[in-house]
Amino acid sequence: MEGKNVISHADPVRKVLEGPRPFEFFKNYFGGREVRTFDFKWLRAVHTEGFTGAHVDNVYMSRGSKELLTMWTPLGDITADMGVLAMCEGSHRLPCFAKFQEKYGNLDVEAVGLKGTGWFTCDPYEVTDKFGGQWKTTNFQAGDVMIFTMRTLHMSTVNLARISCDTRWQPLDDVADPRFIGDFQTPGTKFGLYSTDESKTTSDNTMEHYRIKWGF
């Protein structure tokens, strides 16, 4: 169990997160290819007033399959006012997001040792005003999931309290980002958020700095 979270890797939880149904769904989705999920699972118990800012997952996990998908699983019924995920529809493919994807979407926050969370912004409307798209979300019931690409801009609504877990899925025969499979190392290797590489965390190594450099 080294490196494995005692909750997200407990048998009853694994049965929900990576039971036969997601395996079958993703196998069909990938045209019959066998699939795998990362060993690392992002279990979130989010407190009142907590939320996740707008980001694409590619900034955290771009070193493997280009077909990688995220599956967001609420653990129980969670209504939008309790804290759910919201998607910016079209952000992964609309031409109006091309520069956003080329600059922000291609950033590897760990490689540059980004200081901060890797979120592009905390203001959802800043994105739609600047680039386009439309924010969408819904109430979730136990058994629902949300599946989206590495390039889909998403964030959460502000939380009352909720527990969810996000897992990653890809074809088995494709290369997997080595940071999230097998035994896990320190958190510093998983997110720019926890970056400990002092040599890289200079004051201009922030999202604000990159946004000025990119012209947005």
Ligand SMILES: O=C(O)CCC(=O)C(=O)O
């Ligand atoms: O649940 C959250 O607050 C964030 C989840 C997320 O960003 C993801 O699943 O990629």
